[in-house]
Amino acid sequence: MPLHRWLRSSAAVAAFPFMIAYLIFVLGGSVEFLEDNWLSATVLVSSAGVLAMGPVCAAAGAWEGARLARGRIGGGVPVRPPVLVLAWSAWPILGGAAAGLLGAFLVLAAAMADVPGTPDPSVLAVALLVILAWTLVGFAVGRYAHPLLGVPLLLVGTWLWLAYPAALETFWVRHLTGNNLGFCCETHTVFHPGALYAQAIVATALAGAAMLAWARGGRTRRVWAGIAALPLAAAAVAIPLVRDMGPEAQVPRSDALVCGEREGIEVCLWPERGKRLDFAARTVVPAARRLSAGSGLPLPGRITEGPADGATSWRFAVPPGADGDDVVFGLATSLLPAEPPVCGPGWSGAEAYRPLSAWLALTAGAGHDVVGRRTGPQALDVAQRTLARPPTEQMRWFRHNLVALSRCDTAPREVSAL
Amino acid sequence: MRHRASGSERAVRTWLRVHRAAGAFLALAVAAGLVAAVGEVTVPVPSLAQDDPAAIPLGLIVPLAASAVLVRGAYAGPADLEAVAVRPARAHRTCMIILAxxxxxxxxxxxxxxxxxxxxxxxxxxxxxxxATVAAMWRRDLATAVPAAYMIAAMLLGAGTGPGSWWDWPAVTSARPLTWAVPVAALAFGLTGREGRLPVPWGPRRPGPRVRAQP
Structure with a gap:
């Protein structure tokens, strides 16, 4: 049959606009939350793709499966194996999904133009596997259920499976579906490999059970037992991989860093940002010396984008497009606690965060414009008034307010009140 | 003494069996139980109307499954034979849907x-x-895909817009009268409209004007 005629008769033609519309819809509001790394872009595209295409491909599969069943394709003495028959009907649907994902990547590539790196192939492969699995499940359901039942149940059922676990307080369920909520990961983190394995295992089992149901279903009870056992076995393997995970699937990154030394201080960057090592070292080493002198903190031996303890090593970041002031601001604010203490209502320590950030950044040598833009005019004013005081008073103010940020029983104070 | 069913009674029983009435009403009962048990559990849905996902109660989604089973039953059976049957097959179907x-x-x-x-x-x-009944006027086998697609579209585009308007009723939690307009109109139109004739430009062509017999 001519290819265009084959395509015209496929449910993919009707499903494709829905997939694309939903994909644009899901992606549209999320691009602004992208982190400055390609893993985050890959997770966003794959997550939007799975949520937009999984249900539609499953419903289209149910339609095509029912169509093939009504045509009694598998009846009599077939000349083609069932898998080949299914593949011919499935490829327009899966081709549409792949084209949609490719389009989404091209759109994101424009937004990520300045970011070094490439899409993460493993995250993308698992997303495609999840879409394939649900398409095959659609075909298997379509073989036995009328499209009046199969199409809406697959469309809404798959959508519920992908979307609903996000509302559950039992976090591990969400890591099995393949819809990764559109977010992961910050540059110093990577996608939890256990979650990726679990999603791949569940999707493979679903695809295997669906293929078994399509090719051999209805013959013997043993086949049906196999169809039921596959997802159960997958759950038994996959659930322990994700059972202890929290709401997000990110874990600290353990890649080797690219390091260089300047004035006795080691400066380290993530490998994809290694080209800016000289710039980073020239910027942060003098800033660290100024910070150490101004705050009384000991000078670290290492300044790094990777893990740092805040004493012998300080943390900073050189995101794509960042200038010297941005880098210095990041280095300065990394000295503040990352998380607030667990206090009851009425904790006033948070009021110290912006003035301390402004004072640290100015002490490190960041420009007034950048500091004012990031911390606000009031915090900048407090920091400037503090900088006008003698160094010992400034240090006392810094230490008191640093304690206020990490304890529940200490209120922040102005430098004049100390 | 054992009651002997009349011909009409037997015909109705046969019709109900062919049209899976028991399954349809069982699905309704299960759906009612689910709405009562987990109807308040919410599903996060991406929404164009707000930044955060909208929370849609399962109680609004579950009826789609019951409706699909009902429509599958109501439109089961040999359509061509029912179209020329002596018994009022279409009236039976209308009754089944209205009763449900x-x-x-x-x-x-x-x-x-x-x-x-x-x-x-x-x-x-x-x-x-x-x-679904309106969509069945166009294509029976696609009838339930239309409400499913409409539901998802209404949840994406309309959820979170406050009390809701006439068109996003699948995502509206209140049952105020305005949200009943489209459901009731669609059901009335779907049950009374001409079978196989959807009055849209892309519907099948109508037959030409009837020629009156000359006296």
Missing amino acids: CAAALLAGLAAAEAVPYGMAAARNLVGFTGL
């Missing part, structure tokens, strides 16, 4: 106090079934 919708409404009214989204769920059942 009425049962859902009564259940919703009876449990309005105890089940928060009972009436909204009943409205959605009426609406989904109505849309």
Whole structure:
């Protein structure tokens, strides 16, 4: 049959606009939350793709499966194996999904133009596997259920499976579906490999059970037992991989860093940002010396984008497009606690965060414009008034307010009140 | 003495069996139980109307499954034979759908106090079934895909816009009268419209004007 005629008769033609519309819809509001790394872009595209295409491909599969069943394709003495028959009907649907994902990547590539790196192939492969699995499940359901039942149940059922676990307080369920909520990961983190394995295992089992149901279903009870056992076995393997995970699937990154030394201080960057090592070292080493002198903190031996303890090593970041002031601001604010203490209502320590950030950044040598833009005019004013005081008073103010940020029983104070 | 069924009674029983009436009403009962048990559990849905995902109660979604089973049963059977049958097959189908919708409404009214989204769920059942009957005028096998697609579109585009408007009724938790307009109109149109004739430009061509017999 001519290819265009084959395509015209496929449910993919009707499903494709829905997939694309939903994909644009899901992606549209999320691009602004992208982190400055390609893993985050890959997770966003794959997550939007799975949520937009999984249900539609499953419903289209149910339609095509029912169509093939009504045509009694598998009846009599077939000349083609069932898998080949299914593949011919499935490829327009899966081709549409792949084209949609490719389009989404091209759109994101424009937004990520300045970011070094490439899409993460493993995250993308698992997303495609999840879409394939649900398409095959659609075909298997379509073989036995009328499209009046199969199409809406697959469309809404798959959508519920992908979307609903996000509302559950039992976090591990969400890591099995393949819809990764559109977010992961910050540059110093990577996608939890256990979650990726679990999603791949569940999707493979679903695809295997669906293929078994399509090719051999209805013959013997043993086949049906196999169809039921596959997802159960997958759950038994996959659930322990994700059972202890929290709401997000990110874990600290353990890649080797690219390091260089300047004035006795080691400066380290993530490998994809290694080209800016000289710039980073020239910027942060003098800033660290100024910070150490101004705050009384000991000078670290290492300044790094990777893990740092805040004493012998300080943390900073050189995101794509960042200038010297941005880098210095990041280095300065990394000295503040990352998380607030667990206090009851009425904790006033948070009021110290912006003035301390402004004072640290100015002490490190960041420009007034950048500091004012990031911390606000009031915090900048407090920091400037503090900088006008003698160094010992400034240090006392810094230490008191640093304690206020990490304890529940200490209120922040102005430098004049100390 | 054993009651002997009349011909009409046997015909209706056969019709009910062919049209899976028992399965349809069982699905309705299961759906009602689910709405009562987990109807308030919410599903996060991406929404164009707000930045955060909208929370849609399961009670608004469950009726779609019951409606699909009902429509599958109502439109089962040999359509060509029923079209020329001596028995009023179409009236039977209309009765089955109206009875199912009425049962859902009564259940919703009876449990309005105890089940928060009972009436909204009943409205959605009426609406989904109505849309399916309208779509069946065009293509029977696609009938239930239309309400499913409409539901998802309404949740994406309309959820979170406050009290809701006339068109996003599948995502509206209140059962105020405006949200009943489309469901009731769709059901009325779907049950009374001409079979196989959807009055849209892309519908099948109507036959030419009738020629009156000359006296």
